[in-house]
Amino acid sequence: MGDTIVAFSTDVLIVGAGPAGLAAALAATAQAGVTVTIIDENPAPGGQIWRGGSGQWRDSRAQALWDTLSQRTNLRIVYGARIVGRFGEQEFLLETADGAQTIRWEKCILCTGARELLLPFPGWTLPGVTGAGGLQALIKGGMPVKGKRVVIAGSGPLLLAVADTARRAGAMVVTIAEHRSTGELMSFFLALLRQHRGKFLQAIKLFWSLKQIAYRHDARVIKATGEQQLSSVSLQHGSKTLDLPCDFLACGFGLLPNPELGGLLACHIDEGSIQVDAHQASSQPAIWAAGEACGIGGVDKALAEGHIAGLAATGQTISDDALARRDQARLFAQLLNSSFAADERWRHLCQPDTLVCRCEDVSAQQLALHGDWRSAKLMTRAGMGACQGRICGAACQFLFGWQAPGMRPPVFPVKVSTLAALGTIGADHKQ
Ligand SMILES: Cc1cc2nc3c(=O)[nH]c(=O)nc-3n(C[C@H](O)[C@H](O)[C@H](O)COP(=O)(O)OP(=O)(O)OC[C@H]3O[C@@H](n4cnc5c(N)ncnc54)[C@H](O)[C@@H]3O)c2cc1C
Structure with a gap:
């Protein structure tokens, strides 16, 4: 169990085959001689908005992007693989249906998207x-x-x-x-x-x-x-x-960025999103981020940021036009976020006996006895179920103002065989 590990490597690893990841791949693969790999846990490209892959898309931009990408010989796409942990400087652990795998990378672009705020x-x-x-x-x-x-x-x-x-x-x-x-x-x-x-x-x-x-x-x-x-x-x-x-x-009730992998790589995260500079570079060398993972803003922002990140990670020139498109998309994102921000009144929807942590059956009144997330977690098991606080952590932040829980590797619930692989790899690294 856990002793056969397939390992592979790539120059540029893109996590996420949503609009940001696909746009990043299109830009990065334009650089000859660079190998690019996209990894996504879904079985098809498209991310949230273009879910289901080619043939399902009504947005002509998705098909055009895909048609060009399909011609690129320096691109490999791995579906059904979730990145769950990191070891060493530039290597991830993946969980797939065929067991644990690892991937080494020189540059990494995080395009991990968003999830819903469930209240x-x-x-x-x-x-x-x-x-x-x-x-x-x-x-x-x-x-x-x-x-x-x-x-x-x-x-x-x-x-x-x-x-x-x-x-x-x-x-x-x-x-x-x-x-x-x-x-x-x-x-x-x-x-x-x-x-x-x-x-x-x-x-x-x-x-x-x-x-x-x-x-x-x-x-x-x-x-x-x-x-x-x-x-x-x-x-x-x-x-x-x-x-x-x-x-x-x-x-x-709104969306929340998925910053887990940014956290795993020690990138600076603020207000739940991975912080980037004007060229989408994170606070860590060799790591860029684009799309919802670095701030909720929709498909245009994801495409524009992905494009810039793909160029930046492969040392290509970034045009003023590309930056202007991204900035315009961010203005739209700001308008959306200010017009439809989570509303204080939603707090009153939750009643004392309403379950907040649905994995561990913990109600609002049980949580309200505690002063912070850590104490609530230790005393009630809130956040210890299958979602690992992804749902109730954000809900508690909204309801009680508690700092959402930090993530420890593995950052998603994994099979025992994957954990066993982590142990094997750990032993290999010590040799
Ligand atoms: C449920 C949902 C539905 C949405 N529907 C719409 C819509 O109809 N219209 C609209 O305009 N916007 C919609 N959005 C907003 C949407 O997020 C953006 O418009 C757009 O999809 C953002 O692109 P992205 O590339 O940043 O992220 P996404 O499209 O979310 O792509 C991120 C990808 O990263 C992958 N990923 C994340 N973590 C890992 C990991 N650890 N390992 C492997 N793969 C990983 C995910 O599987 C996903 O495919 C929706 C958002 C959500 C959460």
Whole structure:
């Protein structure tokens, strides 16, 4: 167990085959004589927004990028491999279906994307309740929703993208409950019109395609109800309470960067994202980062940053145009983040008996007895389950202001055989 380890090496390792990783690979592979490897835990390229790989994509940029990349002979892509640990200076441990592997690299570009911020409210652990992006990922992965009643709640443009995916898959979207008030939404759309006309037109097109669906402003989920499975959702809409029967509730409270590998490599992390300079270089030599991992901002920012990181890591010239495109995409990201930031009022959704750590069944009132994450973790086991604090750690940070837990290697739950491999490698390194 754990004694056969496949090891390989590359000049440039890109972690993540989302828009940032693919753009980085396109730029890096343009440098002749450089070997580039992309590693992704998913079975196909595309990351979150372009999930499912070529053939599933409706964004023509994805297909164009992929068509060019497929011609590059200095690129290798490894799917179904998750980086879980580091040893030595420039070597990672990977977990794959075929066992543990290692990869050595000269330069590394972290394009590890984002995950959803999941906030607790009564009934949020019922089967049928997911994150907004989570439901979208399930549908893109083939989960049938034809004829199913779907309520989408939370805040931000992801709610519209999810409604569009659900509608196309044949679901009946009962309503989109947007937490922001009509005034707040108007300010956002006016700013979009003034500063990002292309995005404004995209939004209008999306709204038009969703015109049959009730889009409620100033509306928020209060509770999800059901015996074994979700059967209805209660919403507060202005001064009214609505009870809506449904099969799925998808809640989008925002996204959080995935900085674990940056942490593993001792890169400077601030407010949960990997910090980079103007050329996407991290605080550590030979390590760059791009996309959501260094700040939530959407696909345009991911593409622009990935492009710059790929050029920088291979010593190519970065044009002023590339920097300007990235800066413009970051302005849009700032507008999004300020318009749809997590709202203090979401704290009140969580009741004393609501489970916050769903892996270890720990309620809000049990956690509230503690002053910080460490004490809560030691006394209640919060954060010690399968998610390793990825969900409840962020929820506790939001609810109680506690510093989210740091990650220790392996940074994801792993098979015993992978841990055994880590021991073998450790022994090899000491020889
Ligand atoms: C659930 C979800 C749904 C979303 N849906 C939309 C949408 O419909 N429209 C939209 O505009 N934006 C959407 N977004 C926002 C989205 O993150 C960006 O628009 C875009 O995908 C960011 O690109 P990226 O390359 O930075 O990250 P991602 O696209 O997230 O790609 C990161 C990749 O890194 C891989 N990875 C991470 N860690 C490891 C590891 N340790 N080992 C191996 N592989 C690893 C992941 O498997 C993933 O494929 C969504 C985000 C989430 C979280």
